[in-house]
Amino acid sequence: MNHAEAEARLLDAAEKLFYERGVQAVGMDQVRTASGVSLKRLYQVFPSKSELVRACLDRHDRRWRARLAAHLEGCPAGRERVLAVYDWLYEWFTEPDFRGCAFINAYGELGAVDQAVADTVRAHKSAFHDYLAGLVASAGGSERAVAPLVLLAEGAMTAAAISGSPEPARQARLGAAQLLAAP
Missing domain, CATH: 1.10.10 (Arc Repressor Mutant, subunit A)
Incomplete structure (x- = not known):
């Protein structure tokens, strides 16, 4: 082999x-x-196990971001594309093997004791923030909305994992729509 x-x-x-x-x-x-x-x-x-964990997270990051981008390709540009992020989260949360965000899970287990894993998780979360910021900018939205939109998505990931329900994605989408509509 x-x-x-x-x-x-x-x-x-x-x-x-x-x-x-x-x-x-x-x-x-x-x-x-x-x-x-x-x-x-x-x-x-x-x-080392740490290297294996980081490699798994790096590969998962590439796949996760590619899946999100592929989902959004078919959505109209602008505000609807931003809101489609939460629709995609809903679909992800309904997958039978959904166990929450692998990055949040890894950080919860190892973030305090493995700096390299913590850095890998932070890089993924930063890339998601930047991606969402690009979508908001393309939609003509306020830069001030980006951090709250990211928090809505991250909170939905955690709430869906804990509750076992995909509904947090719909609730986050409602909050995102309100943020995007605000002056």
Whole structure:
């Protein structure tokens, strides 16, 4: 098995296990078993669990942002595209394997003890902020609305995970519509 194949198998297994059970609850031996990659090879590819977590988050970041962007491509430009972010969140929250935001979850488990993981989470959240800021600017919205719009989305992610309901996305969308309509 070459390096790229081993890496892909390890990331597939680790991402699934970390998201389902939590990072601290999953040992490297469980990742080895689920991936079918030897423990020796696992540590050649990812010398530490922290590196594996960061690689999972980096890959998840690329996929998450690509899915959001693909959803918004089909939406009319302007205010409706900003509001479509919350529609996309609703769809994500209804997925059967939804367990909240992987970045919030990882930060909650490791943010205080693993600076590299905390930095990876912050980079993802910053990229989401910047993306939303671009949507708001394109819609002619106020820059002042960006931070509250981000908080509505982030709060919806947390509330949906805790409640087990996708409804926080709809509630956040209502708040976002009010923010965008404000002078």
